[in-house]
Amino acid sequence: MSFGIEAASYYVPSLYLEIKDLAEERGIDPAKLEKGLGLHKMGFPDVHEDAATFAAEALLKLINDYQIHPKDISRIYLGTESALDAAKPTASYVMQMVEKVLEKELGARCFKNCDVVDMTFACVGAVDALHNSLDFVRVNPDKKAIVIASDYAKYELASSGEYTQGGGAVALLISSQPDLLEIENHWGVATESVFDFFKPRRHYKKEELISSPESFPDKIEIFTDEPVFDGQYSNQCYQDRIREAYQHYKEVSGKDKPYEAWKYLIFHLPYAFHGKRVFTEIYSLENGLSYETPDEQKTVAKSENYLQFINNKIEKTQRASSEIGNMYTASVFMALLSVLQTSFNENEELAGEEIGFLGYGSGSKSKVFAGKISGNWKDVVSKWNLFENLKNRTAINFETYEKLHRKQLDQSVNQNYKGFGLQSIELFNPVLKGARYYAHQK
């Protein structure tokens, strides 16, 4: 019996900013962002959009496109690091939004007996949700699970993370009928607790702070959906963890040089060119190349063999990321959609091909695993129209972008939007303070 992904859907925010507009305003050479990091457009949520609406859109599309009956779904696990609440899972908002739309047809609470939860480990949380859901269907082969990855990657204005912002969701149907991808049960794992990127949420008193100069206010607030991060250190942690997880994968799978057998390598992509930039180390280790000094590292990165390797096994996975930006938990799955959509459009035959995944979440953990493309993959991909849909988004100018970022707009840019939207947040009723209310516009 085989297990894996039966179907997949996605949602990307309805707005975008051209990366060259951001570069111009910030005084950055556009070539650095476009040719150095592979960024072209940055997906950005409208006023009514958040990680819950992204996930609800992806879930509803999955249900409609593949005619899934909600009662057949035993669990919905949401990987996210953009949780809207520290107790009530974002997945519960998502479930309720979709239930309301389906109410007319199916009656109230169609997910009443569904096990719904969030999983958080920075960008690898949805890989964890996938791993868990696969374990679940392996034990219960007659049951199905849905994994959703949904996030809004937001960084401080004018920070070095700003140009890597983005967002969106990918939803996957996990079952014993893997029409898209059969996933093997070998998992390379590497974990180390580090502070490369994190989102502390609390108020600190001055005496609690390790370093607090006299001029500090008595209380400081670190409460943000924007992370605290050290970019180059996070790159290093990513590289270290994927090297360790890849090594572990080799041990548990007994495979020698597994990447050579992989037709495509699917990375967590905080920006489009990240995977190809960090894989140089594993590539060097596997091929006995010197990789100690920056000069040696550059030699590997610029070598004819490595460039060809990128072109053959990574380039197609980057294309959607260039148009969207970072989707945190959803990035690794969007890289999968990107390559499959591109291959579909180019009439490439992929059935039976093996692909490898290298997931990473700051904080930090990597998971490395592999799968085989199924005979029916084209039927699944035929519903996506990924690159056409990316063309249907609305461009915003820099001024609107900054206002949206600062939450200074009262009304949506697209006031006639269709789909899910946040309507209001309860601010006054003490027993509902902070409750979020959503609706669906036809």
Ligand SMILES: CC(=O)SCCNC(=O)CCNC(=O)[C@H](O)C(C)(C)COP(=O)(O)OP(=O)(O)OC[C@H]1O[C@@H](n2cnc3c(N)ncnc32)[C@H](O)[C@@H]1OP(=O)(O)O
């Ligand atoms: C969240 C996670 O997943 S952790 C892993 C990634 N970390 C993050 O995403 C955290 C948030 N992001 C950031 O901190 C930053 O945006 C980073 C770390 C991703 C990138 O940092 P930067 O300092 O902007 O870029 P960096 O110097 O690393 O790379 C720029 C690239 O552009 C190239 N470049 C610079 N200028 C130009 C130019 N004019 N033309 C062409 N290429 C250029 C550089 O050579 C370099 O590429 P190379 O190393 O392959 O040669």
